[in-house]
Amino acid sequence: MKNWKTLKKELLKENNVKREYETLKPRYQLITELIEARRKKGITQTELAKRIGTKQTAIARIESGRANPTLLFLEKLASVNFSNLS
DSSP states (O other): OOOHHHHHHHHTTSHHHHHHHHHHHHHHHHHHHHHHHHHHHTOOHHHHHHHHTSOHHHHHHHHHTSSOOOHHHHHHHHHTTOTTOO
């Protein structure tokens, strides 16, 4: 059985996989930063949703990568002091 690092290395040898990986990388880095910032603040998805006037399910969809945050949404996050996001 292969571990994740070995499988990832193998898959990234394929040009089409590597190209798609590089395309999606910034998106998932932002998602990771959003989750880490929320956790560092010690707040739940529900608490964050209330603070920015949305539903917990919207936060969950964004954190899972199933939705793309709009600029307006990111501005709302910044208003909760998540301004250290890149």
